[in-house]
Amino acid sequence: MTYVKDSSADNPTPPSYEQSQKPVPTLTPQQAYGPSQHDGSSTSPSQGRHPAVNQEHKDTLAPQITNVADKETVYQRVLLINGRAGTTENKFESTVSVVSHGFPTISWPCVDSHFKALVHLNPGPNTISFIFNGPYGPQTTHFHVTYIPLTQNSPLYLVIMLASDSPATFDVPPEKRHENTLNVAVEKFRMCAYMWQAFMSEQFYRNGMGRRALRLDERYIPDTISAQDTGVLRQTAFVYVVRSKKTLKEWRDLKRAQQSPESNHGDQDLYSMFIDTLREYGAPFDKPCTVAGLMMDSHWDTKAKVTRAHAALGGKAGDLALGIFGSHLLHAWPRNMEDIVPAFMNATTTDTRYVANDANESGQWWKAANIGMGAMLHEVGHAHTLTHTATGIMSRGYNNWNRTFMVKEPGSHPSPIPPHAEEGSHWHRVDMIRLRFHPTFRIPQDGYWAPKSDMGPTIEPLEHNRLAIKAPAGLSMVELIVNGGYRTHFEWPEPSQQTTYYELNLDHCKKEARCGPQEKLRIEATSCNSQTIVLDDADDFLRQHIVVLPNVPGKVFKSHELGQKGLGGGHQSSVVLLQSPQRYITSILVHHGGFFDGMVFQWNDGSRSVLGQLGGGATEFRLKPGERVVKFVVRCGAWVDGLQMITNAGRITQWFGGTGGGLAEIEAPDGHELVGLYATAGQWMDSFGIMYRAP
Numbered sequence: 001m002t003y004v005k006d007s008s009a010d011n012p013t014p015p016s017y018e019q020s021q022k023p024v025p026t027l028t029p030q031q032a033y034g035p036s037q038h039d040g041s042s043t044s045p046s047q048g049r050h051p052a053v054n055q056e057h058k059d060t061l062a063p064q065i066t067n068v069a070d071k072e073t074v075y076q077r078v079l080l081i082n083g084r085a086g087t088t089e090n091k092f093e094s095t096v097s098v099v100s101h102g103f104p105t106i107s108w109p110c111v112d113s114h115f116k117a118l119v120h121l122n123p124g125p126n127t128i129s130f131i132f133n134g135p136y137g138p139q140t141t142h143f144h145v146t147y148i149p150l151t152q153n154s155p156l157y158l159v160i161m162l163a164s165d166s167p168a169t170f171d172v173p174p175e176k177r178h179e180n181t182l183n184v185a186v187e188k189f190r191m192c193a194y195m196w197q198a199f200m201s202e203q204f205y206r207n208g209m210g211r212r213a214l215r216l217d218e219r220y221i222p223d224t225i226s227a228q229d230t231g232v233l234r235q236t237a238f239v240y241v242v243r244s245k246k247t248l249k250e251w252r253d254l255k256r257a258q259q260s261p262e263s264n265h266g267d268q269d270l271y272s273m274f275i276d277t278l279r280e281y282g283a284p285f286d287k288p289c290t291v292a293g294l295m296m297d298s299h300w301d302t303k304a305k306v307t308r309a310h311a312a313l314g315g316k317a318g319d320l321a322l323g324i325f326g327s328h329l330l331h332a333w334p335r336n337m338e339d340i341v342p343a344f345m346n347a348t349t350t351d352t353r354y355v356a357n358d359a360n361e362s363g364q365w366w367k368a369a370n371i372g373m374g375a376m377l378h379e380v381g382h383a384h385t386l387t388h389t390a391t392g393i394m395s396r397g398y399n400n401w402n403r404t405f406m407v408k409e410p411g412s413h414p415s416p417i418p419p420h421a422e423e424g425s426h427w428h429r430v431d432m433i434r435l436r437f438h439p440t441f442r443i444p445q446d447g448y449w450a451p452k453s454d455m456g457p458t459i460e461p462l463e464h465n466r467l468a469i470k471a472p473a474g475l476s477m478v479e480l481i482v483n484g485g486y487r488t489h490f491e492w493p494e495p496s497q498q499t500t501y502y503e504l505n506l507d508h509c510k511k512e513a514r515c516g517p518q519e520k521l522r523i524e525a526t527s528c529n530s531q532t533i534v535l536d537d538a539d540d541f542l543r544q545h546i547v548v549l550p551n552v553p554g555k556v557f558k559s560h561e562l563g564q565k566g567l568g569g570g571h572q573s574s575v576v577l578l579q580s581p582q583r584y585i586t587s588i589l590v591h592h593g594g595f596f597d598g599m600v601f602q603w604n605d606g607s608r609s610v611l612g613q614l615g616g617g618a619t620e621f622r623l624k625p626g627e628r629v630v631k632f633v634v635r636c637g638a639w640v641d642g643l644q645m646i647t648n649a650g651r652i653t654q655w656f657g658g659t660g661g662g663l664a665e666i667e668a669p670d671g672h673e674l675v676g677l678y679a680t681a682g683q684w685m686d687s688f689g690i691m692y693r694a695p
Contacts, residue, residue, distance in 0.1 A: 061086050062139040063096055063115070063130035067205065067419070073146045075443060076213035077235070078225070079119045080198040080404070082419050085132035085139070088113045093408075099129040104228035106337050107133070111407045114416035118198055118337055118405065120225070121147035123235075149235075154440050155217040156380070157284060157291045158193055159240045160185055161274055161324075163248040163309075166297050170327040173354045180331070182296070186239045187224040188333040189294055192373045193237050194225060195340075196380070199404050200427075204441070206419075207432040209493070212441040217284075227338045244277040251297050251309040258311035260304070270295065270311040274324050288319035290440065292380045298326030300356040307356045312375055314382025323379030328356045329372030332365045343369050344402040347410040361399060366410055374398020374425070381431065384438055385530045389428035390486040397424020433477045433491050437528040449495060455633075455663045456531035459523065461545045461557045463694060467504040467538070468669040471527040474498035480513035481522040487513035498528065501670065506538055531662070533560070547691060552578050552675055559689040562664055566638025567682025574678040574691070575601055575609040579628060587622045588629070588645070591615060595684040596640045596657035599677075611677050612685040621645065621653050630667055630674055632690070637661035639686035640679075668692035 063085040068074070085096050095107040096115045101122065108117040110132065119128055125146050132139040160182070162168055168182040197214045204212040216237040223234040244251070251273070255264040268276075274293050278285040285291065298310040310326025334343040346365040350357045355368075358375075362368035375398050386394050393401075403422040408415040427435070435441055442449070453472035460468045469475060475498055479489040492498045504523070515521045523535040535541045545558040579585060586604050591597035591614050598612025623629075631646040635658070642657030668674045668690065676691035 061132060061134055061136070063132050063141040065130070065141070065143055067202065068143075068145060071144045071146070072211070073148060074121070074201065074211045074213070075148055075150045075215075076197050076201050076211075077121055077147065077149075077216075077218070078194040078198045079121055079145065079147075080202045081117045081119050081130075082202075083115050083117075083130065084113045085110050085115055085130070086113045086134050095133045097131040097133060099131065100126060104226045106226070109341060109407055111416035114407045114418050116405055116407055118195070118340070119145075120337070121145065123147055123149055148444075149218075150213070150215060150443070153215045153442055154288075154290065155215045156193070156440070157217050157240065157289055158189055158237060159242055159278065159291050159293045160189060161277065161293055161295050161297075162241065162243045163251045163297050164243055164245055165248050166243070168296060170296055170298065170330050171300050171355050172331040173348075173351055175348075176331055182241065184335065185294070185296060185327065185330060186241070187335045188330055189239050190237045191225055191334055191336055191339075192376070193292065195373065195405065196377050199377075199425075200435075202404070203427045203432065204435070207427075207429065209432060209436050210443050210445055212435075212443055215440065225336050227336045230336075240281075242277060242281050244273065245280070246273055246277070248297055251295070252299060254301075254304060254306065254308060256311075257306050257308045258313070260306045260308075270309065271313045271315075271322070271324060272317075275317045275320060275322060278320060278322070285320060290321040290380075290383050291323070292376065292383075293322055293324040294330075294376070295324060295326050298328040300328055300352070300354070302353060307358070312379055314379035316383065316385075321383040323376065323381070323383040325372070325376035325379055329358055329362060329368045331355060332362075332368035333372055334369070340405055344406050345408075345410055364410065366402060367399070370399055370401040374401035377401075381427075384440065385434050385532075386431050387532075389430055392424060392426045392428040392431065394428060394431055395424065397426065400424040429491075430477060430479060430486070430489055433489075433493055434526060434530065436493055437476055438530060452500070452528075454529060455665050456529070457525045457527045457533045458560060458664060458666060459525060459533055459535055459541075460559050460669050460692075461542050462503065462669060462672075463555060465506045465542065467506065467523070467535075467542075469502045469504060469525045470669070471500055471502075471525065472665065473527040473529040473531070474500060475502055475525065476528045477526045478502070478504065479524040479526075480509055480515075481524065482513050482515045482519050484522070487515070495528075506542070509538070535560075549576055549578075549676060549691065552576060552693065554693045556675060556691055556693045557672075558678060558691050559666055561687040561689045562634045562666060563636040563640045563680075563685070563687035564638050565680055565686045567684065567686040569680035569682065569686055571613065571681040572679075573598075573611050573681070574676060575611050576676045577601070577628070578675045585623055585628065587620055590619045590621060590643075590653075590656045591617070592619065592642070592656040593617060593684075594658050596643045596688075597684045598679070598681065612679045612681045612688075613683070615684060619654070619656065623647070624649065627651070628674075631665060632667070632688070633663070633665045634688060635659060635661040635663055636688070639682075639684065640688050643688070666690055 063083050065083045067082040091112050094110045096110045097107045098117050099105045103120040128143045130141045169180045172180040201213040218235045219238040222231045223236040224230050254260050254262050299308045307328045314323035334340045344366050348365045350363050358371050362371045400423045403417050404425045407417050455472045457471040477491045480487050521538045523538050526532045547556050549556050585601050587602045589600040593616030597615045601609040627647050627649045629645045630648045633644040635641040641661040644655050645653045672692040673695045678689050680687045
């Protein structure tokens with residue numbers, strides 16, 4: 001199991017889709033997110049008056065949508081809209097109302113012509129009216145968008161976890177003492193998930209990757225994302241409520257609280273408890289899936305100054321990917337669309353006599369909403385294979401979460417907040433590359449596409465300060481990190497661009513990464529099946545992987561190790577496989593059982609070479625004259641689970657050992673020949689690699 005730990009009024013009815021409309025001006029992403037037409041010099045918005053205008057100019061005050069084209073197709077229920085309305089020459093505050101069929105009208109702030117809004121869509125064609133409530137009466141733009149649910153994509157499941165004896169309430173300040181029920185938690189979690197969906201789709205668009213979207217597990221049940229018609233039946237996000245066998249005392253044990261100085265990693269942690277409970281629950285969590293988990297029983301301990309039953313963790317345990325977070329900031333989350341603006345404009349001071357000030361960064365309610373929803377998305381990001389990045393949500397950019405949805409915020413930050421000024425509320429480009437190939441985010445334009453292989457990438461040393469990257473599934477990205485900080489990356493974001501073999505010149509990498517002679521260059525290579533290999537220190541890797549073998553001329557390289565020496569790696573061994581017409585290998589005796597133990601190479605002169613241990617049963621693989629092994633397919637993790645061999649004649653052996661662990665293959669790079677093997681072992685083999693040279 002692996003996871004990442006973190007701190008912590010009535011309006012006109014819009015015409016039908018088929019009716020002819022005046023085209024709505026749209027901007028390209030570059031135009032939409034370029035510099036604002038407002039100089040941004042003021043520290044707060046002020047009321048202004050529009051100058052007198054003629055009818056032609058008056059028409060230009062109607063809303064213009066800048067991030068979605070008219071009649072575009074999208075794949076999400078809740079769509080984030082960015083736009084301009086009113087004059088761009090004066091400072092003012094007004095509203096833009098959003099009117100759509102079958103959903104209540106909701107108004108959103110418009111500051112100095114900038115506005116942002118969330119729009120509810122029904123499956124199929126939608127006509128949306130955006131009404132600017134300006135000084136000359138309502139100015140209306142009718143906009144068309146088609147929503148196609150991609151039910152073939154795997155969804156994100158939403159789960160609220162309760163202790164066996166949980167009261168099913170969460171921490172709230174006195175002002176909200178009647179707003180901490182399980183039903184309220186479900187409503188808030190549902191609304192949060194749709195905000196995640198809108199944010200992620202917009203981020204894909206801004207990065208030139210189309211209208212990819214996070215699909216939620218939806219059912220035809222009473223909807224709650226509008227306060228004006230709660231209970232209307234719609235396809236809406238379903239929230240699982242799961243009761244654990246663990247008691248409230250166990251969940252709230254101070255030793256399990258992530259932020260507690262008494263945290264004891266010897267005990268089962270909250271993440272493991274959550275995972276175990278999901279597996280006990282059964283479907284849909286008994287198959288590969290991704291889950292966002294909210295711990296309902298989080299509680300701010302005013303004496304210990306710790307939030308009990310809270311952990312900010314995300315990652316994967318087997319086939320179950322999970323991001324978890326506590327409910328201690330849930331009081332500040334919006335319950336529905338109408339509540340979003342009030343929630344993000346609520347500057348009430350957090351009273352730590354009742355609720356937590358998480359990370360000492362949620363001292364006002366709007367900031368608590370940012371951290372609660374944004375930091376939980378950070379953990380869901382980990383569950384989708386994302387790592388920590390230099391900027392954005394996977395850094396601590398979730399403190400600016402509100403800016404995705406708002407053109408103003410409390411405090412002294414200048415208004416308006418156009419899309420390019422959202423600061424931390426974004427996915428870093430390397431996040432987008434990882435998500436681009438995640439199966440959750442496929443779109444019809446991709447056509448049929450699947451990774452070419454389940455195998456992860458490998459990195460091998462070469463002559464002249466070079467590295468060979470092999471990625472059977474296709475290489476999507478190589479990141480260059482200096483002294484722990486991201487510097488740059490190379491990317492292959494489209495399938496047509498991808499390669500399965502790529503050579504890196506280390507000198508060029510250092511120049512691109514501005515890496516000094518005394519600095520450490522870390523290289524991370526990611527393939528299209530979301531697997532990554534890491535070289536923590538590229539220079540040290542090259543130094544450590546040049547070896548001298550007896551009776552083998554030339555420079556010999558060791559490959560990277562497969563297996564993590566999880567059994568201690570106490571028994572080291574190596575064999576030289578360089579053959580000649582006079583001396584050659586006739587057979588290989590493979591020792592294996594539930595795991596892979598070792599191999600004995602039988603030579604024609606009667607001698608033997610042993611690699612690893614000789615436990616388990618033994619299976620003989622006989623080689624034909626002139627035949628030699630050139631490639632190994634390996635399953636490994638903490639140790640070597642199993643192995644298969646492929647020869648220069650194309651013969652493939654049976655599978656030896658177990659089938660756990662990740663899949664990889666290893667062979668000499670292009671233009672090189674295999675000359676030896678090396679391994680370590682405990683009770684059975686726990687690491688394995690090859691040795692090769694240029695002939």
